[in-house]
Amino acid sequence: MNKFSALDRVKINLKLQKETFDLVIIGGGITGAGIALDASSRGMKVALLEKGDFASGTSSKSTKLIHGGLRYLKQFDFWLVKEVGSERAIVHNLAPHLVIPEKMVLPLIKDGTYGTWLTSIGLKIYDILANVEDDDKRKMLTMKEVLKTEPLLPEDILEGAGFYAEYRTDDARLTIEVLKTALNYDTTALNYCEVIDFVYDDDKISGVKAKDHIIGKDLNIRAKYIVNAAGPWVDELRQLNKSKTGKRLHLTKGVHLVFPYEKLPVKHSIYFDIPDGRMMFAIPRGKITYVGTTDTNYQKDKDIVEVNTVDALYLIGAINNMFPNINLVLEDVQSSWAGVRPLIHEEGKSASELSRKDEIFVSDTELISIAGGKLTGYRKMAERVVDLISKKYTKRFNKKFKEIQTHKLKLVGGNYKNFKEVKKHEETVFQQIKKSGLTKIDANYLVANYGTQTDAILAKFNDIEENNVQTRLAKAELWFCIHYEMVQNPLDFFIRRTGKLYFDIKSVEQLKEPVLKEFSIIFNWNSETNEYYNQLIEKEIYRASNFS
Secondary structure, eight states: OOOOOGGGGHHHHHHHHHHEEEEEEEOHHHHHHHHHHHHHTTTTTTTEEEESSOOGGGGSOOOOOOOOOOOHTTTTHHHHHHHHHHHHHHHHHHHHTSSSSEEEEEEEEOOOOSOHHHHHHHHHHHHHHHHGGGGOOOEEEHHHHHHHOTSSOOOEEEEEEEEEEEEEOOOHHHHHHHHHHTTTSSEEEEEEEEEEEEEEEETEEEEEEETTTTTTEEEEEEEEEEEEOOGGGGGHHHHTTOOOOOSSSEEEEEEEEEEGGGOOOOOSSEEOOOOTTEEEEEEEEEEEEEEEEEEOOSOOOOSSSSHHHHHHHHHHHHHHHHHHHOOOGGGGGGGEEEEEEEEEETTOGGGGGGGOOOOOOOOOOOOOEEEOOOOOGGGHHHHHHHHHHHHHHHHHOOOOOHHHHHHHOOOOOOOOOOHHHHHHHHHHHHHHHHGGGGOHHHHHHHHHHHHGGHHHHHOOOHHHHOSSSSHHHHHHHHHHHHHSSSSOSSHHIIIIIIIHHOOOHHHHHHHHHHHHHHHHHHTTHHHHHHHHHHHHHHHHHHHOOOOO
């Protein structure tokens, strides 16, 4: 476990300016992090720059599933089903604490999207293409069996269900662990460092000009190749490079709502029909159940994507339609998030019809841009980019790199043989913490977030003197996240490293003051800086739980 500390920014700045890199990656989402790990594990010297926090864009705002692409089966895209289905198993093996097996119920309703025959055959093909193992292979349930499994479903329109395997994750945690794993190789990474221009040599890109927004320093970084993996901002960088021609991005907005579990007490994740012909997820997660998603065109501010009342009422209406005894209202929403998908524009297609496939664009100046794709396919996207760079590098510099390594590289925190070992570790952690007043829910949260790194957090927890046990745990987590996960401010901590703003929003109010105090001590903040971040936290709490 390498130190990756916000207190080392000056040292990282100096390294970025001093060295010449084989590859500079712009964008610290899952795509950029995946490319960094792939490239550096093959032997490249890599720098990754992110203008906000790591995973602060699309990569913290997905449905948080590593799923096998059942919807692509309906579109007869068998190749995509096979690729993303196989990737689920690989990523689960690389981080079994973070990519967790979940059973999914697909209700079959009268006049619904999926009929019994199509679902039975389709899920069988899905099992074969995705190499699904015995325990996770699909089962077809009768109406009585479905109602026993998921009693909230509507008996009057229910005809049965498919019962199959998916994997749940935390997208932001997955991104940071992929990036931290890249640090085990020759990767240097910095958040809050924005690329503002490109440097050229003989009409080819030879570096970037960047600004570190934390310490206000301008950086000139040299590199043999530049990859633009900026997600929704890919076209802005192509424009800066004067190469935004041909295909372009089409941004769509995806919204998720979070409810207290008792308001929507589903026993399993459910993938269900909604009245307009789309499909939606309801996913239980500890004390909450979250639902999503929308798929609408988006052309507003990409840095602040908000949930509006229309979005919220659309999702609530869809839930109430499938679960008629629930009767959710707007006031039941506990938290929410919204993000934008950077898809490739296709003339004449609606937002929900656009392909989720990734595409690579190479400009005349050799800026390599990648857009589209899905969380599940991050590793294969990275492979395609790094294969391209390797070929170019060999032709230009007569130097060869290794073949892909990432299919066998355990992610930081994921050093378990299988999911059973994860559950054993969770029980061990519970035995360690229960005497302090912490619960099995706390043990599950720690191991699901940090895996084997939980032990380092608990060692710090034991050293902290604090009467309130949840505050004590938060201080231990914060210490870890500042020193090993490049946390720069409280929003990095509450949103992307811990997910508390989404999944335990009440705890953010309770922990805000002690967390701000810790930041003030560690970073030597004055009262104005402290109040600035206090207001930012309040604004994010309001934005997540209230709608315009």
